[in-house]
Amino acid sequence: xxxxxxxxxxxxxxxxxxxxxxxxxxxxxxxxxxxxxxxxxxxxxxxxxxxxxxxxxxxxxxxxxxxxxxxxxxxxxxxxxxxxxxxxxxxxxxxxxxxxxxxxxxxxxxxxxxxxxxxxxxxxxxxxxxxxxxxxxxxxxxxxxxxxxxxxxxxxxxxxxxx
Numbered sequence: 111x112x113x114x115x116x117x118x119x120x121x122x123x124x125x126x127x128x129x130x131x132x133x134x135x136x137x138x139x140x141x142x143x144x145x146x147x148x149x150x151x152x153x154x155x156x157x158x159x160x161x162x163x164x165x166x167x168x169x170x171x172x173x174x175x176x177x178x179x180x181x182x183x184x185x186x187x188x189x190x191x192x193x194x195x196x197x198x199x200x201x202x203x204x205x206x207x208x209x210x211x212x213x214x215x216x217x218x219x220x221x222x223x224x225x226x227x228x229x230x231x232x233x234x235x236x237x238x239x240x241x242x243x244x245x246x247x248x249x250x251x252x253x254x255x256x257x258x259x260x261x262x263x264x265x266x267x268x269x270x271x272x273x
Contacts, residue, residue, distance in 0.1 A: 135232040136166040145212030151246030156211040
């Protein structure tokens with residue numbers, strides 16, 4: 111009789127940057143989770159999740175390509191947002207980003223039903239998704255705070271030290 115306290119011998123495929131469940135299935139973020147993270151925490155968590163999904167799908171080149179494209183679009187988007195007239199709603203931009211990210215994942219990766227039916231993949235935790243979204247929000251707010259501080263510091267310096 112075998113010892114029941116010894117874990118079973120199995121071949122585990124390790125892919126750097128890819129989380130796996132106890133049964134060996136690779137974890138993927140669903141389109142809804144990516145949309146939620148973009149709406150709650152900005153585009154950065156969504157970019158991270160799309161990157162992780164491409165790695166789990168075995169497409170590291172797509173992961174890098176779309177992460178760089180996502181960062182570029184985000185920089186342009188936030189630059190345009192600051193140039194919009196006062197009173198233009200930011201909620202519309204957030205919802206637009208979330209919908210675009212969700213559509214992207216549906217088109218380029220797997221839909222929720224496909225992940226649920228898969229023998230190779232499983233869904234990532236909603237708690238993890240929310241945590242990543244909140245971390246993204248904190249990074250965005252910190253970046254905005256530091257940027258505004260530096261802007262005001264530079265403005266103060268120019269007003270008092272340059273004639």
